[in-house]
Amino acid sequence: MKLLxxxxxxxxxxxxxxSGDPTESLPGVxxxxxxxxxxxVNGAKHALVExxxxxxxxxxxxxxxxxxxxxxxxxDPSLKNRVVIAKVNxxxxxxxxxxxxxxxxxxxxxxxxxxxxxxxxxxxxxKGRSLDAFLEFIKEKLDADKGFARVEAxxxxxxxxxxxxxxxxxxxxxxxxxxAKVDKEQAANAKLYVEAIEKALARGVEYFEKEQGRxxxxxxxxxxxxxxxxxFAAKVSVLSAFTEKPEAAAAAKSDADEDDEEL
Numbered sequence: 001m002k003l004l005x006x007x008x009x010x011x012x013x014x015x016x017x018x019s020g021d022p023t024e025s026l027p028g029v030x031x032x033x034x035x036x037x038x039x040x041v042n043g044a045k046h047a048l049v050e051x052x053x054x055x056x057x058x059x060x061x062x063x064x065x066x067x068x069x070x071x072x073x074x075x076d077p078s079l080k081n082r083v084v085i086a087k088v089n090x091x092x093x094x095x096x097x098x099x100x101x102x103x104x105x106x107x108x109x110x111x112x113x114x115x116x117x118x119x120x121x122x123x124x125x126x127k128g129r130s131l132d133a134f135l136e137f138i139k140e141k142l143d144a145d146k147g148f149a150r151v152e153a154x155x156x157x158x159x160x161x162x163x164x165x166x167x168x169x170x171x172x173x174x175x176x177x178x179x180a181k182v183d184k185e186q187a188a189n190a191k192l193y194v195e196a197i198e199k200a201l202a203r204g205v206e207y208f209e210k211e212q213g214r215x216x217x218x219x220x221x222x223x224x225x226x227x228x229x230x231x232f233a234a235k236v237s238v239l240s241a242f243t244e245k246p247e248a249a250a251a252a253k254s255d256a257d258e259d260d261e262e263l
Contacts, residue, residue, distance in 0.1 A: 019057075019060040020063030021054070021063065022052045022053075022054050022059040022062070022063055023054050023089060024063065026063070026067045027067070027070050027071050028069075028072075028073050028074030028080075029066060029069075029070035030085065031086070032049065032087065032096070033088075033093055034093055034095055037088070037096060038117070040086060041117055043111070043113060043116065043117060044113065045081075045082055045113055046083045046084070046112055046113045046145070047083070047085075047086060047111040048069075048083065048085050048086070048108065048109075048125065048134070048138065049086045049088060049108070049110075050062065050086070050108050051087075051088045051090040051102045051105065051107040052090060052105055053105040054091060054092075055091070056106060065129055065134070066085075069131055072135060073138075076222065077219070077222060077229040078219045078220065078233070079142070080229075081229040082233065083138055083142070099119070100119050100122060108125035109123065109124060110122065110123040110124075110125050110137075112141070113148060114148065146237055146240060147237055148233075148234075148237050149189045149192065149233070149235075150237055150241055151190050151193065151238075153181075154175060154179060154182075154193045154241070155241045157174055157175045157193075158241035159242075161175070161200070162208070162242050168200075169201070171197075172198070175193055175194060179191065179194050189234060189237075189238060192238040193238055196235075196238060196239060200242075208239050208243050209239075211235075212239035215235055216236050219232050
């Protein structure tokens with residue numbers, strides 16, 4: 001009998017130790033309220049947001065893994081600069097829960113970069129709730145978004161530049177002209193196309209693949225200062241317009257169109 005009591009107590013201790021207070025501030029995890037939600041979740045970066053209630057048992061059990069996730073993202077510049085990890089006390093801030101159709105706890109939603117912050121655009125996260133499961137999901141999303149800095153109006157010209165027998169000087173001039181006409185929001189990325197082509201004219205088309213690989217290795221190494229990761233990632237994204245095969249470019253365009261239709 002005593003052994004059973006001891007075993008039961010040990011199991012209870014294990015359960016308690018594997019849970020936490022959902023309202024606790026966690027490293028690398030932004031606490032959101034109606035006052036700051038749109039500041040952190042606005043389409044500029046991807047965002048994974050947990051909507052919780054302090055009394056929710058499953059929310060309590062999620063705390064240790066969510067804490068690990070916040071710490072992991074904060075330590076990795078290639079992730080920190082592209083993803084926001086956040087949580088909302090949807091019991092205290094019911095307006096946010098209602099805004100995004102939260103009907104149970106915890107509800108975890110993924111808000112993609114570049115998409116409107118709406119209930120329809122947000123994706124319900126229904127995968128595992130371990131650190132590994134969260135990271136696998138996030139990295140899959142980032143891999144699918146490697147073209148985040150691409151400018152559609154310049155992508156065809158990028159492919160034309162690397163095509164066999166292309167008049168590279170003429171295409172370069174066309175790229176400069178097209179880059180000057182893009183929207184203000186795309187101007188910085190359009191400039192990267194021009195800079196890449198100018199370097200390729202001087203060094204050869206192999207520059208694109210070599211530079212893309214060099215920058216990606218630096219990002220993956222974690223040696224790049226946090227302030228530079230964004231610019232490096234944008235360059236890698238633009239360089240992919242020159243290095244991907246025509247059929248891959250067409251498939252990416254088709255996938256993007258399908259995503260737009262789903263909205």
